[in-house]
Amino acid sequence: MEEPEQPRDYFVLPEEAIKFLPEEWQQHFHALIDEGQAVLEIADDNLRNLNRLVHAFPSMASLRYIQHRLASTKFEATMDWVLENDMLTLAFVTTYVRLIDGGIGSGVSRSALPPELRPVHDNIIELRNKRYAHNAGHESIIGSLEIGFESGNFDIGVNFNMGFHVGGANDWKSLLEFLDSLMFNRLHAQLEKLKEKTGREWIFPSGSPPQWVSTDPEHNPSVGDTP
Template sequence: MAKKEEPPEYVVFPEEAIQYLPEEWQEHILALKEEGQGVLEAADKNLKMLNRLVQAFPTMASLRYIHHRLSSTKFAATTEWALENDMLTLAFVTTYARLIGGGHGSGVARSALPAELRPVHDKIIELRNKRYAHNAGHDSITGILEIGFEDGKFDIGVKFNMGVHVGGALEWKPLVEFLDGLMFERLHAQLEKLREKTGREWIFPSGPPPEWVSSAPDTQEESLKEDSAREA
């Protein structure tokens, strides 16, 4: 059985300690430092672009997880379920808007989306702006104040109609998957530019995706299929 390769060991010490090392060590370390600084200076613009890009990665991960939670929810005719679904929808649309809007140049322009996904984007932004970020009269929620008068008293009643997507809209899934792939493509494009600029390989840490990142059908899609089968 092959022996498992041990990970390389690194020794870290302050720059001030270099002067106490043997002279040949000092020369070697300082030469490496000078070479590294030269490479970093030459790639400064690309590194700044990479830094702006990675600012969006935590938001992308949050969006994928929120969508997973939202699409996994199962309908229940209760107030608690409606509020839970609304809470997850709020988290989804605000996180989506933060990812698209970016900051530090890390956003995604509407024009970068495929034509078939742009109407989906528009609806999410409208939902965020008119229903969740502001009470601005989104057509999915209405409130009616009713006033009755009897025996010299006014009786006030309130009725609310609140539209919901059970587990989120089905068209949100391809949009989220596209954005995830776009972030991956942008990352590797920047790594390739760094390689071309410096003549060195640039390795970004990676690993297997979490269990909840799956291409399996969403819960609401499965429910629709089950309902169709029962009706047939």
């Protein structure tokens, strides 16, 4: 029976400390440094792409968590519940747009989405632009002012209707599962390119997914799986 492999110990040696080592050790470490730098120079463009992609991971993880919180909510006919649901929806749509637009991270174009998910994407963008980022007359917010006159006084009345998805729209989960899979595939495409260019294996850290990430065995390992 084979014994389980013992975890390896790693030690960090500052480059400034190398000069205090025996001569043969110094030569060995300098050779390793030169070799590593040469490999990194060859893969510089791919590493830049990988760095941009990694910047999108926090937004993807936030989206999965917010959607989980929304889907787990239990409806209550109270103003506190309405405002809580609205707050989570605000967090969802703004984080979604941050992921899609990319910025320093890796954006996702509308054309990268399957046709059946593009209307979901469009609705989120409109919700963010017209309801949350700006008061631009989104159809889910309707307000009117009524003024009555009686006994020489003006009475002001306000009618206000706010529509919302209880726990978020049903299609949001499918959209996030696709984006999660897309990010995972992009990550491993970059790792494969790095392997082809350098002839070395490139291993990305991974771990068990949080409870709020889908545990469907048919679903690809997600960006949320990585620490």
